[in-house]
Amino acid sequence: MAAIGREFFTVKTVSEALKGFCPTHLTGVETVGLNDACRRVPAADVHAPEALPGFDRSSVDGYAVRAADTFGASESIPGYLRVVGSVQMGAAASVQAGAGMAVAIPTGGMLPSGADAVVMIEHTSEATADTIEVIRPVAPGENVVRFDEDVAAGTRIAPRGRPLRAQDVAMLAAAGVVDLEVHARPRVTILATGDEVVPPGAPPLNPGQVRDALSASVGALVREAGGEPSPPRIVPDEAGALRDALTGVLGASDVVVICAGSSVGMRDQTAGAVAALPNSETWCHGLAIKPGKPTLLAHSDGIPIIGLPGNPRSALVIFRLIGMSLIRRVGGWTVEPLIGTLRATLGRDLPSAAGRLDVVQVRLSEGGLAEPIFGSSALLSVLTAADGYVIVPEDANGLSAGEPVEVFPYG
């Protein structure tokens, strides 16, 4: 039983890892234009250079008026106003709205001076060629979007550390902010290790060989988290090869991912290679999670290094849970993403050990059932057959069939 002792030195829970493993490295700052700004992370708060809107605007099609002129107007006793002109879009009105006057105005038009409200066209009718009947009163400010009602000059319109959403981009555009300082995308180096691993495009396999399933798929999750994956690279099992590879890539990486060999010997080699890096600290070597226990979290000079489990299914589970969160943090996120779930009813019992977090793939059926998919953590088909996953939390002894569960959707 000698091998057990050396397997996992420092096992941590997933919540400990998500909270406690916080290497200090952050990516630098670069400038992007508006059309490339969505999902990027501002490196500093952005403030509105000027008020929005920059003038009182009509929010309807109608007539700009002095509200007082419409008081008491009704279908039976309409008010009469003289139409003295019309507002053109994109220009200041050339006429004033004096007492007893109306100026035709389209939605979005700039309120002419003198007017303080707009009567909707539906509440008017033409009485003569230059006179309208008003059949409903308006209050001052009615149907008007006031100067600076959307945003006052100097207001923060995008906080640092939260990725920009489509509406944030719209606001920046409206405010005339066309270039902004964002965190650079984390450069994520992915190293696949193992003498049995060959590139996916390799010629027919020899007995015992397998194709590198992780570089492309982990790379896809890197992009989803806002990072830029390195080109795939396979490192042989030879002593020193991993250490040399790590030393070579650290200077040009913001995060390093090792798709580790899964044998005990390979795990030891990964841990040793990482421990030998300058100013390195191994934060944990083993996570209380299923699948994915043989996970290594470390850093060298503040640059995070994740050693993924050797089984592709475990590796993808861990990378989605821990790796993506790390990349976001290195890329300047200061908030957690809002991740929605689907409600379903658990189709079968899910036993689990307390103190361990279980990630269980499920298939969603028409009737709202979440059917667990069981199978070895070596099987990718468990992941590809799944619509999402259920988490059995660390403090639970499993979940029971018929319980309501939250399903994190894949996709």
Add this chain to the structure above:
Amino acid sequence: MAAIGREFFTVKTVSEALKGFCPTHLTGVETVGLNDACRRVPAADVHAPEALPGFDRSSVDGYAVRAADTFGASESIPGYLRVVGSVQMGAAASVQAGAGMAVAIPTGGMLPSGADAVVMIEHTSEATADTIEVIRPVAPGENVVRFDEDVAAGTRIAPRGRPLRAQDVAMLAAAGVVDLEVHARPRVTILATGDEVVPPGAPPLNPGQVRDALSASVGALVREAGGEPSPPRIVPDEAGALRDALTGVLGASDVVVICAGSSVGMRDQTAGAVAALPNSETWCHGLAIKPGKPTLLAHSDGIPIIGLPGNPRSALVIFRLIGMSLIRRVGGWTVEPLIGTLRATLGRDLPSAAGRLDVVQVRLSEGGLAEPIFGSSALLSVLTAADGYVIVPEDANGLSAGEPVEVFPYG
């Protein structure tokens, strides 16, 4: 009241639009490599060219054995086996596992012929230099991932019409599928209209002008839906300008989005320009939704055309709900995306007319409250302040404070 009649010819509900507005155009097919395959939509089912794994593999570190040799083994009466060699990763074993023999094997190693199970290293100990003690029996097949257990040759590993997820990419890589046929990204032309609209980077505004807030933000949502937005382009209000622009872009567009002027006159002009296109059909001109009623859905020769409302907030709500769904369909999606939500408690009453769908932006507070953000549909700040939105369905007369609600997260 003459203006009311001509405003909305054919008002449809949002569910009618999502189900019923199905222009026939689909993008063509192109080939992508694995590293660019995530989120792309296969144009045909993909099948595994060969079985996975391609050989019986050990799922643990241990000894490959004949299971029968371990029957009855226990801590008090261990079985003894002769170690005749070891398996190297990535190669066939050079030895056979005969009766009474064991072959050392790492996780992922290829089972030597003769063996039918693997004893975990933890259940063995060295007895002599070439003999091990086995203290637990294994059943045939135990700790082995069988040939084709993950996927049999010819199995469908990715369906057409469903975008590829990271795990699908992993499976394709494992199976050696390195190029695949996917639908081309829909080319989405975005036309901003209005004499008052200037590019976001324009010099200081004249009175009455506003910056184009929609091209960049709608473009971001286009990308999120898998499409490729056109460079921003602003079309003036002149009669014929929109029709000319539409005629010019249709041939190189898979979807056309018109960020419409919001005045009644501009809406009429959009409808007229669209109706004048070859083989065009206006499917609806008005949606039973708040905000976003002045939405136009049409097609020309099967190419969908969306006329968005003039208010930026309404436009983004409609584009997220209807536009993204259209782009996905044109881009070959045959399934709906799985969109998760967050559970919250509604902080205030939300009155709504039955028969109309309301999209209400909310802020999420620490205690799980969803606080509605009210304000004119002209205000982008309602959207930028929101964490997500609540939908008041068409068949409801509003929702009450204290009700549980599902919040669709932004971002």
